Amino acid sequence: MKNIILFGAPGSGKGTQSTALVERYGLRHISTGDILRKEIQAQTELGNKAKELMDKGQLVPDAIIIAMIEELIAKSTEVKGFIFDGFPRTVAQAEALDSMLVRYGQKISSLLELVVPDDVVMQRLLLRKEQEGRSDDNEETITRRLQVYHTQTAPIAAHYAKQNLHHSVDGTGAVEEVTARLFQVVETLA
Numbered sequence: 001m002k003n004i005i006l007f008g009a010p011g012s013g014k015g016t017q018s019t020a021l022v023e024r025y026g027l028r029h030i031s032t033g034d035i036l037r038k039e040i041q042a043q044t045e046l047g048n049k050a051k052e053l054m055d056k057g058q059l060v061p062d063a064i065i066i067a068m069i070e071e072l073i074a075k076s077t078e079v080k081g082f083i084f085d086g087f088p089r090t091v092a093q094a095e096a097l098d099s100m101l102v103r104y105g106q107k108i109s110s111l112l113e114l115v116v117p118d119d120v121v122m123q124r125l126l127l128r129k130e131q132e133g134r135s136d137d138n139e140e141t142i143t144r145r146l147q148v149y150h151t152q153t154a155p156i157a158a159h160y161a162k163q164n165l166h167h168s169v170d171g172t173g174a175v176e177e178v179t180a181r182l183f184q185v186v187e188t189l190a
């Protein structure tokens with residue numbers, strides 16, 4: 001099984017590139033952001049709590065996210081592997097994911113980091129705001145999301161680098177160019 005963490009700043013292209021990886025490798029896509037947005041749409045208790053935090057660019061508590069992922073992995077039988085998009089987002093989430101996978105006789109195959117400068121992701125997300133109107137895509141919240149990424153999320157790269165599982169991929173340029181770079185790395189994975 002291939003279990004890939006697609007990693008990177010807000011707007012680095014995790015969602016976009018997940019689609020290409022799912023099509024090519026038949027992996028199950030798990031996006032914690034998409035799951036939370038569905039909860040918000042359904043106006044569940046979790047959704048209402050998450051919305052407040054997401055609109056401020058803050059993270060939803062680890063315990064909630066970890067329980068959500070645990071349930072999904074337990075339900076996902078007969079999959080070829082997972083693409084984790086937007087998860088893990090803290091070292092605590094990464095450690096919980098590692099232990100969960102061990103319980104299922106699995107492990108992370110690779111963390112693929114999409115490297116994109118902050119000014120480029122700011123432009124991409126402000127453009128998406130105009131096109132789709134996502135409520136956390138305003139300048140103030142994007143700035144906060146980037147701060148949270150650099151302080152709380154970026155250390156995960158070192159966590160997987162210690163296990164020789166970290167790969168950097170240039171996330172700038174056309175979508176198809178980035179996809180080709182990702183495929184090149186995935187082909188090298190056992």
Ligand code: AP5
Nearest residue numbers: 010011012013014015016032033054058060086124128175
């Ligand atoms: P989440 O939904 O995960 O958002 P994010 O990480 O901020 O990522 P985005 O969806 O904004 O960007 P992306 O990297 O997927 O890029 P995309 O492909 O969409 O999380 C939202 C919030 O939920 C968090 O802030 C937090 O509050 C909460 N949350 C989620 N997971 C959590 C967790 N595990 N723990 C705690 N809290 C959690 O592309 C962005 C735009 O750029 C698109 O318009 C796209 O078309 C465009 N684009 C993509 N690639 C290119 C390219 N190569 N060139 C030009 N444009 C491009």
